[in-house]
Amino acid sequence: MIIIMLGAPGTGKGTVASMLEKNIGIKQISTGDIFRKNMQEKTELGKIAEKYISKGNLVPDDITIQIVKDRLEQKDVQNGAILDGFPRTIEQAKALDKILEEKSKKVDMVLNLTTPEDEIIERIVNRRICSNPECKTIYNLVMNPPKQEGICDKCGSKIVQRKDDNEETIKSRIKLYMEQTSPLIKYYEEKGILRTEEVSIKINHLGKDVAEEVAKDINNIAK
Numbered sequence: 001m002i003i004i005m006l007g008a009p010g011t012g013k014g015t016v017a018s019m020l021e022k023n024i025g026i027k028q029i030s031t032g033d034i035f036r037k038n039m040q041e042k043t044e045l046g047k048i049a050e051k052y053i054s055k056g057n058l059v060p061d062d063i064t065i066q067i068v069k070d071r072l073e074q075k076d077v078q079n080g081a082i083l084d085g086f087p088r089t090i091e092q093a094k095a096l097d098k099i100l101e102e103k104s105k106k107v108d109m110v111l112n113l114t115t116p117e118d119e120i121i122e123r124i125v126n127r128r129i130c131s132n133p134e135c136k137t138i139y140n141l142v143m144n145p146p147k148q149e150g151i152c153d154k155c156g157s158k159i160v161q162r163k164d165d166n167e168e169t170i171k172s173r174i175k176l177y178m179e180q181t182s183p184l185i186k187y188y189e190e191k192g193i194l195r196t197e198e199v200s201i202k203i204n205h206l207g208k209d210v211a212e213e214v215a216k217d218i219n220n221i222a223k
């Protein structure tokens, strides 16, 4: 089963994807996490990606598509994957269709998350992540702070703020989302596989609620 997480930055794609991973036993593939790991390890890819990411721009399609193509070849995702942060452009979506078609697979569900913009900005400014690439737990200083300041509850590593999580880059990332990524909503709607969920404190519907609901539906279908 192939699931795509769609939604503007800060809507909770990463949170929902990692909860879904646990609940339905399918691996999450996050292009953002792959880039961050490479930046931390200062690989060639990391150096290239950093140039784009630090400015709030997208990493070019050819680089990103190749990374996902290679990742989808690995053994641990042959029963399915939750794609978090990919595709982000129509070109990436078309390339993904082709990659999957060659493996006699297809996109089964696109989970489109929406959140009011004021809430997105507040969430991103307060977002912190575990610096351990094997853990990557996401915290929010207001909604979901770590028990001990600056230390990950799960693995004890340092908690850091992403370099691109500042008010300046957020604005350009949201704009980029509107221009480049939001056309994907129509693309997948026409294929009849779009499921839209609002994630907002205002309606008391958070990422964990969405993850639970979707996991329940998927596990029911599997039975």
Ligand code: ADP
Pocket (backbone or CB within 6 Å): 008, 009, 010, 013, 031, 032, 033, 035, 052, 053, 056, 057, 058, 059, 060, 061, 064, 084, 085, 086, 087, 088, 092, 164, 173
């Ligand atoms: P967010 O959803 O909060 O923007 P991500 O971790 O998904 O965070 O992505 C971080 C950054 O990595 C993006 O702003 C972009 O620069 C780059 N990136 C991630 N996925 C892609 C992609 N599919 N195509 C191009 N750039 C990407």
Ligand code: ZN
Pocket (backbone or CB within 6 Å): 130, 131, 132, 135, 136, 137, 152, 153, 154, 155, 156, 157
């Ligand atoms: Zn951790």
